[in-house]
Amino acid sequence: MVDRSVITSSIITNVVKALNLYATRSGLNEFxxxxxxxxxxxxxxSHIFKMNATIKLGHQLYFWYLGPYVSTCVLLVFQTIFSSPVNRMWQSTYSFPFEWAQQHQIYTSGLFIQGFANTCSVIFAVAADTYGVILIQILSTHIKILHERLEILGTLRHEKNFNKLIYCCKIYENILSCEQLLESILGLALFAQFCVSGVVLCTSAYQLTMISSDEISKLSFIVMYFMCMMTEIFVPCFFGSVALEKSQQIRWKIYSSNWIDQNQKYKQAFLIFTSRTIKPIHLTVYKVLYLDLTTFLRILKTAYSLFALLKNV
Known part of the structure; x- marks a missing residue:
């Protein structure tokens, strides 16, 4: 029952993601x-090449996500198809309002319907998870491009250096606007994902301890689903940490430029810009959780604590 309930919880999470995507469509357009x-x-x-590489990475991430999910769906189908008539079950906890356990044709048709629904859910889940990560990676790439623009400060004539500094300030303000919009766009989806993933990781690990070694299909399904949940929370946390690390380097890039030989007007603008970059770009989930690897480890720690509680009950 646990393995089917975690599938249902994932479907509910996908519904939340879909509603969040619809509700934040204006913010996404603004972003x-x-x-x-x-x-x-x-x-x-070189900057154009970096942006193209970011988009290409997004396409690769989609297929990296899709592989484990498709494998999980296939294992789930095998697990249900090859179950005996006495132990027949559905792929998810919802059922049909008629007798199906002893009727092979009805049972097979029901499996096809549920398999189709789960496949659609998987495709949407992969797309929803990928698009959020791509947005974070695009933001990180623009921060990296800003690094290279800051490195040439102080190498031009005085007036051009000042104009270039003001130009970099405007770029940085736009990046900060993207950060705020990104938090509003992904906040609810990531919060729901983190909460559900923590519970699913706990229940999956608990069920692994209850499965006998001869139930290969069931064991394989739980392991693959466990890895899918790990991926869903690890990837956004990883790219959130990448964005944080790159944003922390901005003030050092500014300070490393040739500001000492510039005029007073440049130094005043330089001081204001430097003070503006003291606080790094640290993406948050509803201002409650930071989107970084520390949060990923906290989720794993919470899941393990729940697992230990279940084992001791």
Whole structure:
């Protein structure tokens, strides 16, 4: 029953993600408009290459997500198809309002319907998880491009250096706007994902201890589903940490530029810009959790604590 209930909980999480995507569509459009403005300022070939590599990485992430999910769905189908008539079960906890256990055709048709529904849910889950990670990675890439722009400060004529510094300040303000929009777009989806994943990891680990070694299909399904849940929370936390690390380097990039030889007007603007970058870009989930690897470890710790509690009850 546990393995089917975790599938149902994931479907509920996908519904929450879909509603969140619809509710935050205006914020997403605004985020894309700001990103479009940042993209319009990219003229260097190396910067264009970095942005293209980011988009390519997003496509790769989609298939990296899709592989474990498809494998989990296949194992779930095998587990239900090859079960004996006495122990027949559905892929999920919902059922049908008629007798099905002893009727092979009805049971097979029901499995097909549930398999189709679960496949659609998987495709949407992968797309929802991937698009959020891509948005974070795009933000990180623009921070990296800002690094390279800051490195040439102080190498031009005085007036051009000042104009370049003001230009970098405007770029940084747009990046901060993207951070706020990104938190509002992904907040509810990530919060629901983190809560459900913690419970699912706990229940999956608990069921692994209850499965006998001869139930290979069931064991394989639980292991694969456990890995899917781990991936869903690890990947956004990882790229959130990447964005944090790159944003922390901004003030050092500014300070490492040739500001000592500049005029007083430049130094005043330089001081204001430096003070503005003291607080790094640290993405949060509803201002409750930070989107970084520390949060990932906390979720694992919480899941293990619940697991230990279940084992001792």
């Amino acid at each position: 894309l408009m700001v990103i479009k403005g940042l993209d319009a300022e990219i003229h260097d070939e």
